[in-house]
Amino acid sequence: MLVADGMDMLHTIFAHRGASYQFAEHTRAAYLQALVEGADGVECDVHMTRDEQLVCIHDSTLDRTSNGTGDVADHTLRELRDLDFASWKGSTIPPEFGGIADQFLSLADLLELLLAAGREVSLAIELKHPSPFGLKLEEKVVVFLMKRGWDPESSTLANVSISFMSFNPDSVKHLLEKVPSHTVCQLVSDVRPAELRAELHLGALTAAAVIRLLRRALNDGEQNIDSHAAGIAGPGVDYVTAHPARVRRWIAEGIRIRVWTVDDPDDVELMRELGVQEITTNRPAAVRAQLTGPASTPRKRM
Secondary structure, eight states: OOEEOTTOOEEEEEEETTTTTTSOTTSHHHHHHHHHTTOSEEEEEEEEOTTOOEEEOSSSBSTTTSSOOSBGGGSOHHHHHTSOSSGGGOOOOOGGGOOGGGOOOBHHHHHHHHHTSSSOEEEEEEEOSSOTTTTHHHHHHHHHHHHTTOBTTTTEETTEEEEEEESOHHHHHHHHTTSOGGGEEEEEOOOOHHHHHHHHTOOHHHHHHHHHHHHHHHHHHHHHHHTTSSSEEEEBHHHHHHOHHHHHHHHHTTOEEEEBOOOSHHHHHHHHHHTOSEEEESOHHHHHHHHTSOOOOOSSOO
16 A cells, blocks of 8 residues: 655555664564554565574674574574564553564564465565675575565565665675666665664774674665665665765666665655655555645654
8 A cells, every 4th residue: 555645655664673763673573563554565674594594683682682692693583483572662462463472483484474464465584684684685585485486577476576786786786696686775874873782892903893894884885875786775864864865866877776674754754745655664654645635744854
C-alpha cells in the first residue's frame, strides 16, 4: 500500500526491524504487528551463524537484545533459538503472535511470515558488516533466495518484493554483480568522530584509523549513489538534515531515497516536504496516519 499526501506524493513505509517501537526488534511479534499496521514493507538486518545460517539480528553480538552473550558468529542456529530475544523490551506479546520461545527469527522464518501475509509486501535485507564471513554473506543470501524461487530480474518471490542494503561499498558493489541495480540500496551516514570515540572506547590512534576507514567508506558509498550504480540511496535522518541539497539532487536525478529511521513527527514532515519516496520507521501506523493527513510546517528546517 502506498500513501498519497496532499501533494500527491507516494510514500512507501518500511517497518524498521518490524514494528519495533511496540515489540522487541526483529521478533515474530514485531513483524506480525507491522503487517497488522499495514506497513508496505519490512526491514531486517542479517548476520550469519557459526553453522552459516542466516539470522535476523542487528548487532554482531547477542548481549543487547537477548539473554545470551558473545558473538552471533560463534553460535549455531539451534543455540540462538534457545535464547530469549523478546523479554528485554518489556512488552506483553499477544498469544496469536507466539510465545517467548517463538520470537527469534531466521531469514527463512521471516520470509515465511511475509509469504503468508495475503498481500504484496516488500522485504529490505540489510547485510551487516564487518562480518567474519566477509562477502560470503552476500553469496549466502542470494543462494538462499534462489533456492526458494526468487526471480532475479523482477526481484520478487511470490508476493514478496526484495531489495538489498549495506553501508559497506564493497558489499554494494558485490551485490550489483548479482542483482538488479534498482534493488540495491547504498546506506550512508555521516562520520561523527566525537560520538565514535565515546561509543567505541578507542585510544586516540586506533580511533583515528577507524575514522579514516569510515570516511573512506562514506565517500565510496556516496560515489555509488552519485554514479547511479546503486538505484536506491539510504541516508539516515541526520544525513538528510545535514545535506539537503545533495538529497534534493539525488531525487531530481531519479534516484529513490529510503530514509531511516523516521519516527519523530517533525522528521516525517521534513521527508514529505523534501519528496522522499521511502520511509523506514519503528512506528509504521503512526507515520501512515500522519502522511494521510494534511501536511504541517515542521519545526526543524533544512
